[in-house]
Each structure stands twice: as C-alpha cells, then as structure tokens.
Amino acid sequence: MSHAPDPSPYDALLLLSFGGPEGPDDVVPFLVNVTKGRGIPKERLKEVGQHYFLFGGKSPINDQNRALLDALRKDFAEHGVDLPVYWGNRNWAPYLTDVLREMVTDGHRRILVLTTSAYTSYSGCRQYRENLADALAALEAEGLELPRVDKLRQYFNHPGFVRPMIDGVLKSLSELPEDVRDGAHLAFTTHSIPDASANTSGPVEGHGDGGAYVREHLDVARLIADAVREETGVDRPWQLVYQSRSGAPHIPWLEPDICDHLEEQHGKGVPAVVMVPIGFVSDHMEVLYDLDTEATAKAAELGLPVARSATVGADPRFAAAVRDLLLERAAKERGAAVTPCALGALGASHDLCPVGCCPARAPRPAAAGVDSPYA
Numbered sequence: 379m380s381h382a383p384d385p386s387p388y389d390a391l392l393l394l395s396f397g398g399p400e401g402p403d404d405v406v407p408f409l410v411n412v413t414k415g416r417g418i419p420k421e422r423l424k425e426v427g428q429h430y431f432l433f434g435g436k437s438p439i440n441d442q443n444r445a446l447l448d449a450l451r452k453d454f455a456e457h458g459v460d461l462p463v464y465w466g467n468r469n470w471a472p473y474l475t476d477v478l479r480e481m482v483t484d485g486h487r488r489i490l491v492l493t494t495s496a497y498t499s500y501s502g503c504r505q506y507r508e509n510l511a512d513a514l515a516a517l518e519a520e521g522l523e524l525p526r527v528d529k530l531r532q533y534f535n536h537p538g539f540v541r542p543m544i545d546g547v548l549k550s551l552s553e554l555p556e557d558v559r560d561g562a563h564l565a566f567t568t569h570s571i572p573d574a575s576a577n578t579s580g581p582v583e584g585h586g587d588g589g590a591y592v593r594e595h596l597d598v599a600r601l602i603a604d605a606v607r608e609e610t611g612v613d614r615p616w617q618l619v620y621q622s623r624s625g626a627p628h629i630p631w632l633e634p635d636i637c638d639h640l641e642e643q644h645g646k647g648v649p650a651v652v653m654v655p656i657g658f659v660s661d662h663m664e665v666l667y668d669l670d671t672e673a674t675a676k677a678a679e680l681g682l683p684v685a686r687s688a689t690v691g692a693d694p695r696f697a698a699a700v701r702d703l704l705l706e707r708a709a710k711e712r713g714a715a716v717t718p719c720a721l722g723a724l725g726a727s728h729d730l731c732p733v734g735c736c737p738a739r740a741p742r743p744a745a746a747g748v749d750s751p752y753a
C-alpha cells in the first residue's frame with residue numbers, strides 16, 4: 379500500500395518571484411519594468427539604481443530563488459511528492475509569461491503558484507495576481523488552451539516561516555557583544571507601503587488602521603519576540619518599523635523608518651538593536667542595501683551596536699512548509715477535511731481573495747481570486 383502524499387488535482391507548482399537584474403546592463407531596464415505606471419520619482423530611481431551598481435549590478439534574488447527551487451525539489455523528492463516545480467518572475471527573466479507558456483506546452487493543466495511574498499497587501503499579493511492574469515491573457519491571445527491557476531495562501535504565520543526567523547534572532551543576539559546582549563531591543567522591519575495601501579489591505583471588513591498588512595506583521599513580530607523571551611529568559615522591548623520607502627514625499631507611507639528608529643533608540647540609551655527583516659523571504663537587495671549597508675552605517679555613525687538576523691531563504695523548514703501548504707490546498711480542492719497550519723492570533727489566511735481585498739488604484743483583472751476572469 380502506498381502512502382505517498384497526494385498533490386492532485388495539481389500537476390505543477392510555479393515559484394513566482396519579483397525578479398532582479400543579473401548584471402549592470404540589466405539595472406535600468408529592470409527598474410523600468412518595476413515602476414511602469416507606478417509614479418516613482420526619477421530621483422528615487424537613480425538612487426535605487428546606485429544600490430544595485432554598488433553590488434556590481436546584480437541582485438542576489440535570482441540566485442536565492444534558484445536555491446529555493448533546489449530546496450523545494452529536494453524536499454518533494456525526499457517526501458514522495460511527485461510535482462514538477464517551475465520558476466518565473468514578475469519583473470525579470472525568466473519572465474512569468476514565458477514560464478507559464480512552457481508549463482502549458484509541457485501539458486500542465488492545474489497549476490499552483492507559490493509567491494515569494496508572505497503577507498497581505500497590494501504589492502505582496504494582488505499585484506502578483508494581476509501579473510498572472512496578464513500572462514494568462516497573453517497565452518489566450520496566442521491561442522493556447524489556458525490552464526487553471528490557483529495561488530497558495532499568504533504564509534506569514536506558518537511555523538516553517540516563523541521558526542527559522544526565531545533561530546535567526548537568537549543567533550544575532552549571540553553575535554552581539556556580551557555586555558549589550560540582554561539590553562538589546564528588537565526592531566522588526568518590513569517594506570514600507572503607502573498608508574492608503576496598508577489601510578485597504580486584506581478583506582474589506584478588516585480595512586482601516588493599517589489593515590491586514592500591519593496586523594499580520596505585528597502578529598509575527600509578537601510570536602518571535604515571545605519565543606526569544608522564552609528561550610533567553612530576557613524580556614526585550616520590540617517594535618515594528620519600516621524600510622525601503624519610495625514614492626513621492628508628500629504621500630504618507632508607513633513609519634517610522636529603520637534609520638530614524640535607530641537614532642531614536644540610541645537617543646533613549648538603548649545599548650544595541652537586532653534588526654529582524656520579517657517582511658522578506660530572502661536576503662535580497664532591500665536587505666543587503668537598506669539594512670546591511672544604509673542602516674548599519676547609520677548605527678556605526680551613532681556608535682550603536684546592531685546585528686541583522688537572517689531571512690528564511692532556502693531553509694529546509696521553509697521548503698517543508700511549502701510542501702505542507704500545497705498538500706493542504708490540494709486536499710481542500712479534492713473536498714477532503716484539513717486543518718490549516720498557522721501560529722498566532724489571526725488564523726490561516728484565505729485561499730481565494732474576496733472582492734475588494736487589497737484593491738488597486740485602477741481596477742485591473744487579477745487571477746486566482748473570487749472575481750477572477752480565469753477560473
């Protein structure tokens with residue numbers, strides 16, 4: 379008798395990510411792709427281009443996705459999950475439309491999508507769904523028979539996402555000078571987004587006050603802070619702060635910025651800070667530049683000891699979490715009873731985004747939601 383886990387009805391998994399430049403010639407066209415119609419000031423684009431050039435014009439994100447792809451394939455093989463895994467990006471090669479075309483011509487009809495974005499927001503969820511709808515429309519125009527595309531739920535509170543970050547904070551604390559270790563504060567960081575996007579993130583009934591985006595981050599931050607307190611026996615103050623703000627200065631975005639926060643903490647006599655980038659799945663450019671370069675330089679200038687803890691990246695526990703999430707969804711699609719796995723106070727996120735969830739400024743078709751034009 380076989381007990382192989384059953385991924386049916388799905389016949390393939392697509393790892394869908396942001397994408398990033400692979401060399402100096404890619405930087406400007408990549409930024410053009412990312413900011414198409416997004417109203418980002420020219421000055422900000424020049425500045426962000428410099429962040430990439432500082433690292434040879436190469437973002438680490440593509441290699442991190444290749445490592446995650448390997449980790450997923452290894453985990454699936456070891457656990458008897460027979461499901462091919464593909465990889466595509468929204469903003470750089472391998473482009474989503476090309477990979478989806480390849481999946482269709484390979485014969486895949488029921489595709490499940492994992493995004494490298496754990497939380498609920500327009501940028502972190504609906505924008506991926508809009509790009510999926512665009513890719514499906516392009517394939518339809520080519521006369522291809524469209525597959526059915528579903529998206530895995532947001533996984534911010536899955537233990538396979540949270541636990542590696544708890545270990546990361548413990549490791550960072552151990553790297554701080556011993557005399558400041560117990561007094562260190564924890565600064566949980568995530569991408570700043572416009573207040574208006576935060577307030578309308580998630581299902582309509584939870585809009586206002588930072589919406590699902592802020593609530594989810596606060597829940598993860600609290601889970602990690604509680605676990606670190608239990609593990610170390612030291613109750614460290616913590617706060618959720620933001621990084622990587624773009625957009626026009628007169629439009630309000632979530633605050634405080636990590637650099638302002640470090641200055642304020644230093645002013646209050648806090649002896650050290652651990653920066654915990656809970657908003658990101660891997661150590662991509664936002665982490666390498668905004669935290670490891672800019673915020674770390676700010677701390678050095680202040681004379682404030684800081685450490686930056688690891689993101690999940692290709693941690694085998696994260697790969698196992700993806701397996702758990704996909705088997706959970708597959709079972710639901712087959713009509714089987716499943717208990718979704720989630721830590722914290724919020725419960726598992728929805729499988730299908732309801733109408734009005736993380737609305738776009740200008741409404742556009744989005745795949746894998748209740749009101750999607752494609753099943």
Ligand SMILES: CC1=C(CCC(=O)O)c2cc3nc(cc4[nH]c(cc5[nH]c(cc1n2)c(C)c5CCC(=O)O)c(CCC(=O)O)c4C)C(CCC(=O)O)=C3C
Nearest residue numbers: 396398412416426437439494495501502569571624662663
């Ligand atoms: C919530 C969020 C995530 C986390 C969820 C997820 O991971 O998806 C994320 C990830 C990422 N953001 C990335 C890069 C960029 N994001 C930009 C611009 C923006 N991001 C926003 C939000 C988010 N971004 C927003 C509201 C804007 C303003 C423009 C707009 O409203 O759309 C810009 C334009 C220049 C600038 O203004 O910074 C760039 C270059 C990379 C690649 C890094 C690499 O190359 O290693 C990654 C993983």
Ligand SMILES: [Fe+2]
Nearest residue numbers: 501569622664
């Ligand atoms: Fe971004």
